Amino acid sequence: MDKPEIPEDKAKRRPITARQLARMLGVSQSAVSRAFTPGASIAPDLRDRIKQFAEEVDYHPNAIASMLSKSRTNIVGIVVSDMQNPFYPALIEKLSRSLQRVGLQSLLFNITKGSNLEEQLSALRRYNVDAVIIISATILSGQTLRWATEGRAALLINRVVEDADLSCVICDNVAGSRAIADHFYETGRRRVAYVSGLSHTTTNRERQNAFVTRVAELGMTLCARVDAGEYSYEAGRRAAMEIVERGGADAIFFANDILAAGGLDALREEAGLSVPDDIAVAGFDDIALASWPHYALTTFRQPVDEIIAVAVGMIEDGSCYPGRPITIKRLPGELIVRSSSYTISRSSK
Amino acid sequence: MDKPEIPEDKAKRRPITARQLARMLGVSQSAVSRAFTPGASIAPDLRDRIKQFAEEVDYHPNAIASMLSKSRTNIVGIVVSDMQNPFYPALIEKLSRSLQRVGLQSLLFNITKGSNLEEQLSALRRYNVDAVIIISATILSGQTLRWATEGRAALLINRVVEDADLSCVICDNVAGSRAIADHFYETGRRRVAYVSGLSHTTTNRERQNAFVTRVAELGMTLCARVDAGEYSYEAGRRAAMEIVERGGADAIFFANDILAAGGLDALREEAGLSVPDDIAVAGFDDIALASWPHYALTTFRQPVDEIIAVAVGMIEDGSCYPGRPITIKRLPGELIVRSSSYTISRSSK
DNA sequence: GACGCCATTGCATACGGATGCAAGACACGG
DNA sequence: CCGTGTCTTGCATCCGTATGCAATGGCGTC
Numbered sequence: 001m002d003k004p005e006i007p008e009d010k011a012k013r014r015p016i017t018a019r020q021l022a023r024m025l026g027v028s029q030s031a032v033s034r035a036f037t038p039g040a041s042i043a044p045d046l047r048d049r050i051k052q053f054a055e056e057v058d059y060h061p062n063a064i065a066s067m068l069s070k071s072r073t074n075i076v077g078i079v080v081s082d083m084q085n086p087f088y089p090a091l092i093e094k095l096s097r098s099l100q101r102v103g104l105q106s107l108l109f110n111i112t113k114g115s116n117l118e119e120q121l122s123a124l125r126r127y128n129v130d131a132v133i134i135i136s137a138t139i140l141s142g143q144t145l146r147w148a149t150e151g152r153a154a155l156l157i158n159r160v161v162e163d164a165d166l167s168c169v170i171c172d173n174v175a176g177s178r179a180i181a182d183h184f185y186e187t188g189r190r191r192v193a194y195v196s197g198l199s200h201t202t203t204n205r206e207r208q209n210a211f212v213t214r215v216a217e218l219g220m221t222l223c224a225r226v227d228a229g230e231y232s233y234e235a236g237r238r239a240a241m242e243i244v245e246r247g248g249a250d251a252i253f254f255a256n257d258i259l260a261a262g263g264l265d266a267l268r269e270e271a272g273l274s275v276p277d278d279i280a281v282a283g284f285d286d287i288a289l290a291s292w293p294h295y296a297l298t299t300f301r302q303p304v305d306e307i308i309a310v311a312v313g314m315i316e317d318g319s320c321y322p323g324r325p326i327t328i329k330r331l332p333g334e335l336i337v338r339s340s341s342y343t344i345s346r347s348s349k
Numbered sequence: 350m351d352k353p354e355i356p357e358d359k360a361k362r363r364p365i366t367a368r369q370l371a372r373m374l375g376v377s378q379s380a381v382s383r384a385f386t387p388g389a390s391i392a393p394d395l396r397d398r399i400k401q402f403a404e405e406v407d408y409h410p411n412a413i414a415s416m417l418s419k420s421r422t423n424i425v426g427i428v429v430s431d432m433q434n435p436f437y438p439a440l441i442e443k444l445s446r447s448l449q450r451v452g453l454q455s456l457l458f459n460i461t462k463g464s465n466l467e468e469q470l471s472a473l474r475r476y477n478v479d480a481v482i483i484i485s486a487t488i489l490s491g492q493t494l495r496w497a498t499e500g501r502a503a504l505l506i507n508r509v510v511e512d513a514d515l516s517c518v519i520c521d522n523v524a525g526s527r528a529i530a531d532h533f534y535e536t537g538r539r540r541v542a543y544v545s546g547l548s549h550t551t552t553n554r555e556r557q558n559a560f561v562t563r564v565a566e567l568g569m570t571l572c573a574r575v576d577a578g579e580y581s582y583e584a585g586r587r588a589a590m591e592i593v594e595r596g597g598a599d600a601i602f603f604a605n606d607i608l609a610a611g612g613l614d615a616l617r618e619e620a621g622l623s624v625p626d627d628i629a630v631a632g633f634d635d636i637a638l639a640s641w642p643h644y645a646l647t648t649f650r651q652p653v654d655e656i657i658a659v660a661v662g663m664i665e666d667g668s669c670y671p672g673r674p675i676t677i678k679r680l681p682g683e684l685i686v687r688s689s690s691y692t693i694s695r696s697s698k
Numbered sequence: 699g700a701c702g703c704c705a706t707t708g709c710a711t712a713c714g715g716a717t718g719c720a721a722g723a724c725a726c727g728g
Numbered sequence: 729c730c731g732t733g734t735c736t737t738g739c740a741t742c743c744g745t746a747t748g749c750a751a752t753g754g755c756g757t758c
Contacts, residue, residue: 383746410744418744
């Protein structure tokens with residue numbers, strides 16, 4: 001049909017196009033396009049005929065071409081930075097799954113500290129993603145974010161950026177931290193401490209302020225406030241030991257579960273204390289590890305599924321498109337009491 | 350310049366195109382294209398002039414259009430399925446970072462068990478990704494994989510599929526499992542057990558066969574072989590308790606670190622055994638948790654960075670393109686001895 | 699001074715599908 | 729049998745960039 005004489009294996013077999021399909025079937029290319037466009041004006045039997053034939057010859061519409069003409073990519077850019085905290089990989093996985101369910105693919109943008117951010121983010125603009133979801137805990141300034149997301153839907157998860165004019169979906173850190181403080185108080189703790197991860201993140205500031213404030217309201221003593229410097233197990237251990245050396249406390253609230261896990265192990269193994277008899281430990285997030293019997297961590301559960309549902313919803317209904325007023329969704333979490341803070345707890349699970 | 354009278358906020362500001370830029374500058378659109386194409390035939394000063402002006406008016410080449418005309422997307426599809434094991438999220442994160450470093454973005458394809466796989470994977474074909482990296486441990490049959498990756502570069506990580514004709518990069522499971530067996534033997538263990546995760550995965554089969562074989566070679570007794578059914582902490586606990594109830598062992602090799610962590614906790618807390626005095630525990634992968642002092646897990650470290658480097662290399666140099674002979678790269682790992690198996694170990698780190 | 703070569707540049711078209719518009723098909727009512 | 733309206737279908741063009749080819753201009757050489 002084409003030039004003969006060309007060895008079949010050398011001819012890079014391009015996939016079949018709508019035009020070819022159309023010619024074979026004796027219809028127009030538009031018809032093929034319409035057959036694959038839900039709601040397009042086309043007779044049902046023609047559509048069936050085309051779709052069936054397409055299957056036979058293994059035709060698949062080329063999404064790239066479609067993106068170009070529709071200027072819609074069905075791709076959401078997910079910006080992440082450092083993933084020390086296992087909470088985030090889990091979140092990303094669920095998020096990408098939810099997006100997929102509504103026909104959106106996830107393009108990952110892994111921002112690393114070192115090099116220049118603009119270059120890394122310029123791909124965000126060049127790829128014309130429909131929307132951007134930012135999960136990076138840190139690194140990006142409001143200005144950079146505004147630049148990177150200019151003109152497209154954008155959404156922050158678990159973070160607020162004051163000067164970026166972006167909508168966000170977050171867990172109610174304030175209620176969560178207050179709940180932890182209340183829980184400490186109600187179980188008889190009076191000398192408490194707080195361990196932050198990255199002290200400058202909004203997440204941390206919210207948790208810290210709310211906790212410290214509530215502690216004061218309740219008349220408890222804040223014995224120590226330690227900045228672990230990162231959200232890691234080791235940092236949690238170090239912070240816990242620092243608190244012990246500084247005179248101790250009878251309850252520690254760690255800014256997240258990973259820190260708490262490290263802290264709890266250190267308190268037991270290095271400091272020789274009994275948790276929760278000598279000292280109570282609480283975290284934040286409710287990652288998988290928190291429910292492991294060894295840790296049985298009291299924590300504030302982030303409503304991951306709801307966060308994702310709201311985020312995906314906002315992208316679908318366009319409420320986070322530029323021009324729309326920004327919305328800040330704070331979703332309620334849930335205090336999970338386990339035996340790291342409360343002996344008599346019967347909810348050992 | 351255009352139709353006046355259109356309120357500026359209603360006119361959806363399309364980003365500026367190469368043609369517009371060219372017109373403003375009095376050059377041809379080709380010149381603009383060439384200015385942004387490394388190695389293209391264009392005078393250095395013209396290139397500079399265009400690039401500078403582009404910056405002023407905030408022009409960014411539209412990657413979609415470029416993909417269409419070059420039929421190259423610079424996107425790698427990463428197929429993942431269920432991410433119970435934290436080893437994989439960590440791997441994905443590093444992988445996407447490495448890909449980004451060579452100019453490739455990662456498009457996530459999250460395959461879920463339930464619905465029909467073809468539909469989920471058809472996006473892989475429609476998006477015209479340059480290459481596909483499959484990390485899903487299970488689910489996909491060789492036939493499905495062949496279909497999904499037809500005509501493009503494809504690569505499996507940490508998995509072999511016999512009937513799919515795909516290259517893969519994996520850790521040397523055989524050497525690893527033998528090393529664990531040897532280590533048990535050398536430290537005086539004689540009654541060992543093996544705990545599998547998903548028993549039908551090639552990963553598990555390789556580890557199990559190698560371990561069992563080596564155990565027999567060394568004349569040790571295989572007291573038990575338990576299938577945990579999934580790669581989770583809880584499953585590890587259950588498997589460990591099952592072994593204890595069946596009469597115990599003096600060393601258990603768990604198919605991965607998460608299982609081992611659960612098993613270790615159960616042995617200590619539920620069974621009241623001393624690890625490593627009464628029983629040694631080893632895992633596989635060397636995830637972050639393995640080095641936590643509480644676990645201090647003896648394990649076989651997967652050469653993650655090397656795996657990624659090789660994978661990215663194979664994609665870059667095209668050695669996993671269809672037509673090329675498939676290659677199976679088995680990379681050596683490293684036995685990491687910690688105190689879950691060996692008391693006198695001074696490498697407490 | 700003529701010729702040839704190379705570096706630049708623009709022109710035209712391709713990439714594969716979406717869609718406004720108009721034409722054709724068909725039904726129904728008058 | 730004609731007018732009107734609805735449903736289908738094809739035509740032409742557009743989306744924004746890449747690139748083969750030809751045209752241009754400059755420069756060195758004999």
